[in-house]
Amino acid sequence: GSYVTHGRGRNNIVSPLDGIDPALPVLMFEKEGKPIGAIINFACHQCCLGNTDRYSGDYSSILAKRLKEVYGNDFVSLFLLGTCGDINHVNPDPKVEIPELWYQYMGEVLADAVVEAMQETQPVGGGVQVISKSMEISRRLATKEMVHEKILKWAGKGESLMRTRNLIHYEASNRQESSELIVQGIRIGDVGISTLPGEVFVAIGQGIKQESPFTKS
Numbered sequence: 001g002s003y004v005t006h007g008r009g010r011n012n013i014v015s016p017l018d019g020i021d022p023a024l025p026v027l028m029f030e031k032e033g034k035p036i037g038a039i040i041n042f043a044c045h046q047c048c049l050g051n052t053d054r055y056s057g058d059y060s061s062i063l064a065k066r067l068k069e070v071y072g073n074d075f076v077s078l079f080l081l082g083t084c085g086d087i088n089h090v091n092p093d094p095k096v097e098i099p100e101l102w103y104q105y106m107g108e109v110l111a112d113a114v115v116e117a118m119q120e121t122q123p124v125g126g127g128v129q130v131i132s133k134s135m136e137i138s139r140r141l142a143t144k145e146m147v148h149e150k151i152l153k154w155a156g157k158g159e160s161l162m163r164t165r166n167l168i169h170y171e172a173s174n175r176q177e178s179s180e181l182i183v184q185g186i187r188i189g190d191v192g193i194s195t196l197p198g199e200v201f202v203a204i205g206q207g208i209k210q211e212s213p214f215t216k217s
Contacts, residue, residue: 006092017086018203024110025216026117027124027191035071039193040114043082043202045089048103062107063114070115083196083205124189124216132184139179147171191216 006013021043029037046058057064064077090098099105147167154164186193192214196204 005086013092018201020087021082021084021202021205023082024113024117026114026121027188028118028121035075035118037076037078038067038114038118039078039080040110041080041082042110043084043087043205044106045084045087046081048089048098048106056103059103059106059110062104063110066108066111067114070111080193080195083200083202085199086201124191126189127187129187130184132182134180134182136178137181139177141175141177142170144171187214190214 003014023041023043025041027039028035040063044059046060048059049056060077060079063079067077068075090102147170151164151167154167181197183197184195186195192212194208194212
């Protein structure tokens with residue numbers, strides 16, 4: 001057989017593909033010696049609300065709220081999602097329930113870590129530069145037979161109508177053989193920020209950091 005991405009509730013898990021990225025970079029902005037905002041980066045999916053159909057700002061909204069409580073209501077948080085395409089945001093064990101307020105707990109833990117990091121900030125050099133590049137990337141397209149087989153399989157197992165609808169939409173309209181992707185690089189002093197499209201795997205993000213010429217990236 002072959003390895004595939006597992007979903008929550010499966011028992012035949014072989015092993016993690018890669019590790020995690022525990023880094024929490026914070027770029028703080030001050031005005032007259034007072035913190036007025038921060039760019040915060042962390043690699044974890046924003047899907048920590050548990051089994052619910054509700055809409056939510058997830059853990060980054062709790063993070064922003066807590067930082068306003070510490071630094072004032074005008075404090076602005078810009079949260080940048082790290083490379084977490086293959087990082088579990090919840091325990092995949094089907095016997096472990098996701099706590100209802102897990103996203104709130106995560107936001108509070110991150111907020112405490114950001115406040116602690118703020119105590120050890122170091123100034124960065126001046127100047128801002130931005131570069132971007134557009135690339136055409138080939139896509140792996142499922143055949144009509146593969147899509148129909150999956151729909152019939154899901155129908156027999158009582159899968160959600162949303163997943164079936166998404167497959168039907170894919171079959172009907174999403175037939176492009178390539179996609180235009182844009183990558184960007186932003187320099188703020190001696191800080192480098194890379195932006196990538198899609199749900200990028202953590203090993204790719206770690207590789208970019210290791211090859212980066214910036215001391216902070």
